[in-house]
Amino acid sequence: MKSGPVLGIEGTAWNLSAALFDDDLIKLVSDPYKPVQGGIHPREAAQHHASVITRVIGEVLDDGPKPVAIAFSQGPGLGPCLRIVGTAARALALSLKVPLIGVNHCVAHVEIGRFASGFDDPVVLYASGANTQVLGYLQGRYRIFGETLDIGIGNAIDKFARSQGLPHPGGPEIERLARQGSYFPLPYTVKGMDLAFSGLVSAAKDASAPLEDICYSFQETGFAMCTEVTERALSQTGKNEMILVGGVGANKRLQTMLREMCDDRGAAFSVPIPQYLGDNGAMIAYTGKIMFESGSTLPVELSRVNPSFRADQVEVTWRDEPVVSGNHEESATTRGAEAVVSFTDITATKTRVSKRYRHPELDKRLINERTRAEARLISEARRVGVRTPIIREITHDAIVMERIIGQKLKENLTPETLIETGRMIGRLHSSQIIHGDLTTCNFLVQGNKLWLIDFGLALTSSEIEHRGVDIHVLYQILESTSNDSDNLKKSFMKGYRELMPEADEILTREHEIELRGRYL
Structure with missing residues (x-):
């Protein structure tokens, strides 16, 4: 559905900005809050926004086409600032008799x-x-x-x-x-x-x-x-x-x-x-436009601002599912984020790759520290009953180990495999081993057995915090790759509780860690 120009109003924090967007940007006007000293003071920023918002919107609409909808930054952001923008957007939508669209600030940056x-x-x-x-x-x-x-x-x-x-x-x-x-x-x-x-x-x-x-x-x-x-x-x-x-x-x-x-x-x-990089009205207007064209509008009574509005809470109605390549051919080498793994019939050699983007001294330090720590913790995990490859040789940047042939956990996400995953991590955590990178690419499923193959960010710790972060990483991956993440997490915790006496306390900490990601 072709709509017409949409007015967008941004004011989550430091910048009060408005824009009119149709097929491209028509006009953008901003008036940022500049603290006398220190960082952003929410009430001062809100007072600034209230004092300039009428003029800023007026400049955008002056001699321009009438908007077909009003979009505003609904959150996340600073509550006092959001309320100024939300009130103005509601009043303008009622005055012009056009629909109102609440836009997630983070999603607007993406779009x-x-x-x-x-x-x-x-x-x-x-x-x-x-x-x-x-x-x-x-x-x-x-x-x-x-x-x-x-x-x-x-x-x-x-x-x-x-x-x-x-x-x-x-x-x-x-x-x-x-x-x-x-x-x-x-x-x-x-x-x-x-x-x-x-x-x-x-x-x-x-x-x-x-x-x-x-x-x-x-x-x-x-x-x-x-x-x-x-x-x-x-x-x-x-x-x-x-x-x-x-x-x-x-x-x-x-x-x-x-x-x-x-x-x-x-x-x-x-x-x-x-x-388009910093906070700006154009991103709100553009995102509001594509939301409007897909049918996403707000009744006024549902237009309350949300200072903790997460990007993953937004139902994206304006995008089609991307086409996923079906190419899964086996290769003599695979590349991850940090290393290249080369295979023979019986061995897998993990070689950490120097990163051009990192300072050479930092790069060398990370490669050396992570290689030594990984080799040590693979062996320790194996001793406490976690299936890991047998190590055959170690250098400053590479580990030669037994090759495990299996399917990545991300391709085999079932309640049964997640129960076994929970048992495995419970065994690790009860032995004070923190994996550090619990993504579903770092587990291999082989028949009814599960293997943990990558300890590149592992450490030893008895702290609840480290265990909570470990589980938080896994939970994020499940939420970002599966429609059944809630049930998979329940299955994980069922297995985890079998071997980790402090499981409930750690789960509570994981939830606290999740909340830290909210906009504060």
Whole structure:
């Protein structure tokens, strides 16, 4: 259905912006809130939005065509800001007698990225102040493959910038200073498909190095973490397109890292023009337009804002299911996110691949540490009764082990296999082994037996937190790849409870970890 121009109003946080969008952008007007000091103050930002919203919308509509619908950012975001925008959108829709469309802010970033790139089915890195997520479309929703477990990369940058007396937002100044810096090690925290930045911020604040070196090392570390989990999503899903969206996407170093990673994987990469990267009314108007054309509108009584509105809560009515390639030919080698595995009839050799996007010192350290830790924990897991390959030889970057022939768990997701998966992880966790990367590509099903074949991010820990994160990674993968994820998770917990006495406490922690991903 061809609709006509849609007015979009964005105001989730710092930027009050409105736009009119038809087949292309007609007009975009923004008036950002600029704090006198520190970060965003929600009530001050809302007061700013209230003071400028009439003028901004008026400028967009002045001498333009009448909109056929009003779209607004329904969430996620800062509650006071969202309420200003929601109230204005409802009043305008009633006044003009046109439909109202509530748009998920995160989904809007994705859709304007798809529009700008022309890509059909990309993996998306959404990097902004409060959000750091890796998303992809599957079975009617945008699934979150991985995300920050604490703060977004943009907020991490701003927190560090404030500690050094740099202006807000801190990204541009840190990027400028980083061009003059040299590398030194900072904490690198990747947990399967997820990541965390608090340790990086704390270490950067306490560092005694020159500010240029801290800025350089902060970027090299934080952006490499983002690139690694994005590559893991590309590997897990088999997609061959990738886009970067969100305000932090304007950083040239992050763009370079992602482009190098995609080039090395043979994937297409795109980043929208700057006016589409940060929060903007155009993305709300465009997404509202495609939602309207697919029949997604809101009765006024259902138009309440939602500060914790998740991208994976949105029913995507405007997209068709992508065509999945049926090519599953066996090969003498396979490539994952971190390594290439080559096979003989009886052995599998896992060789970690140097990453062009990572600083050479960081790259070498990760390869050495992960190879040694993996070999040790494969052997320890085997000793406690978990089926793992027998190790035959170890070098600084490679492990030669027994070859296990079987079907990946992601191709055999049944209640029975998930019960056995739960037993296996319960056995690991009760022995204080944390796998660190519980994706369904790292299990092999062989008859009625299950094997765990990859311990690349494993560690030892007795902490509830680490066990909860381990399960959270698995749950995210199940939610992003299966329509039956609730039942599969129940099956997993049935097996897990058999061997893990603290199972219920760990499950509670997993839910707390999930809630941390909400927009705060």
